[in-house]
Amino acid sequence: MKKIEAIIRQEKLEPVRAALEGIGILGMTVMEVSGRGRQKGIPLQWRAGEYRVEFLPKVKIEVVVLDEDLGKALNTIMTRARTGDRGDGKIFVLPIENAIRVRTGDVGENAI
Amino acid sequence: MKKIEAIIRQEKLEPVRAALEGIGILGMTVMEVSGRGRQKGIPLQWRAGEYRVEFLPKVKIEVVVLDEDLGKALNTIMTRARTGDRGDGKIFVLPIENAIRVRTGDVGENAI
């Protein structure tokens, strides 16, 4: 099992979710985060003039998948989240040692 | 050291927290997340009629524990977070390579 952490544009959440559903991946957890990378920040309007915020709102999607689903999941996220401009985000893959479904107590791959 | 990521119902945070405290686990970090799994979404009331939101509010608890505490921590979370209905959530276990306590600079197991 692997954990995918994808930090993407907020407005790409819906297409990514739909595309993952399309390939049979339903379970996921998302959260609002603020990010910073090459795309350093953004100027916002103050009452007169502007100021710069260092962090931009992003969405982080966490999906735990079976090893065999990893490739297509990564691919799906990458293609759907891309605009080609700075700020498209990053995807990280982490190892998962175990998983448990709380409702049933299933562990390991059965829990996904 | 292991990191436990438990995504559970918001209303189960308090019992889980108390139960973990009961077995001597004090340190934890929680955050509000939105999740999706078997329990696909929920219908909400619009002005007239309803609409469906795809994500449900959940709470994610992150607890880093010593290897020897992992079992009882998992068990505690699982039993306290369960209702038996869809949407009870998932628990994932990840490896931790190192830990540091910022206040003292303690590293490794001493930092937990």
Place this chain on the structure above:
Amino acid sequence: MKKIEAIIRQEKLEPVRAALEGIGILGMTVMEVSGRGRQKGIPLQWRAGEYRVEFLPKVKIEVVVLDEDLGKALNTIMTRARTGDRGDGKIFVLPIENAIRVRTGDVGENAI
């Protein structure tokens, strides 16, 4: 590649961000979390008298770095986030198996 998860005081975000920028680490993702550790909670004012909240607002910084940058990144965060009082937070290091830059599709170390 390693993932650093640092849970620190909210007000330390800005100095930590600036210091990381100083050593060339630009990319990072931050989120608001609530935490609990030795510093158990805080009394807040109710209309008359007080009540205790169990969780305190913290900020979690997630930075994925190359292995060679890990040491100085940890050091930077630790020194800048420290006040010496309870509640300074924790830093955890996790293994990363892969990384992808969504915009270009770069994978592995190139994606950082």
Place this chain on the structure above:
Amino acid sequence: MSAGDTAWILISTALVMLMTPGLALFYGGMVRRKNVLSTMMMSFAILAVIGILWVLYGYTLAFGPDKGGIIGGLNWIGLSGVGQEPSSVYATTVPHLAFVMFQGMFAIITVALITGAVVERIKFSALLIFSVLWFTLVYCPVAHWVWGSGGWLAELGALDFAGGTVVHITAGISAIAVALVLGPRKGFAEKQAMEPGNIPMVALGAALLWFGWFGFNAGSALTSGGLAASAFIATNTAACSAAFTWIALGWIHRRPSLLGVATGAVVGLVAITPAAGFVDPIAAIPIGMVAAAISYYVMMWRSRQSVDESLDVWACHGMGGTWGALAAGIFASAAINSAGADGLIHGNVALLAKQLAAVAVVWVFAFGATWIIAKIVKAVVGLRVKGEEEVVGLDISQHGERAYGGI
């Protein structure tokens, strides 16, 4: 009929109307985030329901031609015979319909005040049924006793300028009674933190209450002139005095808080309500101070008891209203308002005795009647949501909505 007086009553009526949404914000901001909509919904629904019942039968029960000092007759049911001309009995310089609506807004907010006792756990259907019964069986009679022409407490000579007994004591005492029948929120006994979800919303609610209270109190002069001005300035001064006292008390105990100032202001406004048009405006300073001190310590005491009267309607309105009614007996001056009387400091003990009598009667009646009504509603439809619904929050479980949208 006076255009000036009418303008003042109409705008006062609008101001009092705004108090109920103000209360929705005041209460809504103090509950946990998962119950904010449900809490606000209570005030809005009561506004809707009592707003209809008032014109249908409430007005005539409260103000209709007297039946034995106890209740109004049904002559004005459905506002029949109530028109654009002034009444010959009430507010004789403004249209009768204006007086009807002005009074209606008082009935609405009184019922809404009680909801502070039952938030975060009452079934919405039960709340509506309780509200209708309480309005009919508690509010209308007490309003008649005190303000109805021929009402027995009015005849006794008890004074209540703008609703200390009618509004605040009835609501405050009933809050305790219904909270006792309903039982505490889950986690209350364990002293679980129940953090207010939105304190700026509480402050905004308090501000709208304060603003609206000028209509409540100064509007109760029922004319636009010196008495209204006097009540107006007494009202503002009491609010300031109690808010400031609350700051001081907060400091003594640890820190002054915005939640405290908002609460203090409301308590001051409650306390001046029965006295506003009978006392010298400067008397509002001690009235506000004492009110704040009483409510503050009663609230602290209550929070250590087992009764979960969640938003302290009793400590704020019950105790504030009681002190205010007695304060009217102490500070009243016939020189301020010839329709009033002299109080204790002007050498007249009788008024204070009458005030005490009125307070005692209304305490006993409101508590008893509300307790019975709550028991009946509990037996017939049940009062509480299911345990898991309470834990999930009433916004989702009762109303299928959540306050702040997702990502």
Place this chain on the structure above:
Amino acid sequence: MSAGDTAWILISTALVMLMTPGLALFYGGMVRRKNVLSTMMMSFAILAVIGILWVLYGYTLAFGPDKGGIIGGLNWIGLSGVGQEPSSVYATTVPHLAFVMFQGMFAIITVALITGAVVERIKFSALLIFSVLWFTLVYCPVAHWVWGSGGWLAELGALDFAGGTVVHITAGISAIAVALVLGPRKGFAEKQAMEPGNIPMVALGAALLWFGWFGFNAGSALTSGGLAASAFIATNTAACSAAFTWIALGWIHRRPSLLGVATGAVVGLVAITPAAGFVDPIAAIPIGMVAAAISYYVMMWRSRQSVDESLDVWACHGMGGTWGALAAGIFASAAINSAGADGLIHGNVALLAKQLAAVAVVWVFAFGATWIIAKIVKAVVGLRVKGEEEVVGLDISQHGERAYGGI
């Protein structure tokens, strides 16, 4: 000149002014969080722009000396000749300037109402241009027809106490027309959830609308007296009745919601608007009930169609205003207002026919004119933001700001 009447008109004017920010909150809370500022901005910008145009030329177009029943003459351009003395034609007991400003607030909110149809996708510049054209070419003429001395619908004998046709039908019908030209939001066709960002804000907005509506309707009596009081109580009763009906409908379909109560109250207020000063206050109960039922089911029906009239201005204001105008034809009574007429229930069919005629004329004119204006603006400057700007949200893309600050 009457000081009492003037006080009432001035405060009513302030109340109606507050409705536009109230609308900003009402609409702002209902859109997705990324568009809340943009949605609020529309109302605020319209307040600024129409507020200026009204004194420059709007007032004279709408109320200036009649030109053939169709439009006002330019005699009062830039308020020349309009002063502190009463007009000899309109509101003859208050300063002419007070009447100008009172009417100006109506013009402002009418334009702002339409924005509910175009939120989350319209270009801000296009909205401003559209608003100016619509105000000039739709609002001013219709206001003249119905309320201008010599206006042809007024001459016909059609009644509109406070703006059922002038305000609500024009706005509601135009909303559909502009929504058709503009096209739906991205994701609308796919039934993507568009979760309201802040429901307490919607409730606060509804409360301010309700509060302000007392000025809107009771202020439209233009004097402070029995008629204002009667309109006031009718207004409140209709709001309560429709809000309660919406609770009941919500329950039947699944759950009563705060969003629903807020909507219901507004619909009730819309429906009573044309009738408020012509009907018995008790008639407001059926008027509110029927209004709620119509709007509720029209809204359900609309949401299954392909037209994304996003915040249902048509279902609320168009249909509510239409029903209200017809209800005036049904329930009006010359005994309530001698300047009115008897309606159907008092045996007079003619009034209902006139009301129907006025409604039909305004539906057709507003729809056609708005459709053309929208097409022209679309052709000249374009109506929509770019696709990616829409997806990012208009707060950032149009205004470079976000509602709730970062960490």
Place this chain on the structure above:
Amino acid sequence: MSAGDTAWILISTALVMLMTPGLALFYGGMVRRKNVLSTMMMSFAILAVIGILWVLYGYTLAFGPDKGGIIGGLNWIGLSGVGQEPSSVYATTVPHLAFVMFQGMFAIITVALITGAVVERIKFSALLIFSVLWFTLVYCPVAHWVWGSGGWLAELGALDFAGGTVVHITAGISAIAVALVLGPRKGFAEKQAMEPGNIPMVALGAALLWFGWFGFNAGSALTSGGLAASAFIATNTAACSAAFTWIALGWIHRRPSLLGVATGAVVGLVAITPAAGFVDPIAAIPIGMVAAAISYYVMMWRSRQSVDESLDVWACHGMGGTWGALAAGIFASAAINSAGADGLIHGNVALLAKQLAAVAVVWVFAFGATWIIAKIVKAVVGLRVKGEEEVVGLDISQHGERAYGGI
């Protein structure tokens, strides 16, 4: 005594009261989330404290029988001798108490305005002490000079309809002085982003300010009639004109923002304040435009300087009030208000000279006195919270509460 005039003054008083909570929201939404309660608390606490002091001694200092043109005598201390009958000097058609309270609301908001300069770092105790001293030593004297019967600036013939000098210049100039003594926020020098926490709250605050300003300006006519109507329409027009100008300036520089419109509206309201009852309503258009342009560029300039006058009270109120006072000297017309005078455009240079003199005197006095007061408070109790308290946020560190509850 006139019931109509009294109704207008009473409701105007309520409107002006609401401005202080409106300001709490306006300022509260503009600071970082960790300081929103502390910022709101300042306005609420000032409302409480000054509300008491005004009736105790403020009114008599400002309006009591004149002592040498400089200050009022203590004859009316504790409102002794001030009653329900009209004063023989001020507002002679309304109860003296109504005038007292109306003026009291002005004193309150003036003190609260200054808090915009000191948010996010001042010690709450220091703020209270500063406010009491400033109120006593700056506000009361200046109010006497300009508005007190016998006040020397009034005698000079300087005009200030509703508080351009008394309210806005004193607050705006004092803001700079206290900000200089207090020093900038941590991170200000490093140009750290200080993102406004809640822009819808700012807009709501601006809306309540606008609404309340009708009482402020049109209420300052002190009667309900043509002059009030004229001031009312001038007020609204200036707000619209400045808000629109701010949109245009925002567009020129990059984007029009809601924060900008809210600011622009307030600046327009400030500028028209001294002139509202002396100028033709149409003159409000250029007055608003120029005000917006001045404040906009002064604000831009200020933000590049080292003085952290955080919410630009000086740029908005100081400069807006100054321009407004001069604009009165330019646009005033005796035909609008016989108690006024003709201004420059009517060929009278003298008035402008007097206005200039009054402005200069108040600038110098307010700056000097405030600087001294701030220095004294700093020396005695200290002005700033500790560095770490500032970093954590004043909500937690000063008031032990946080705005939006946890999970």
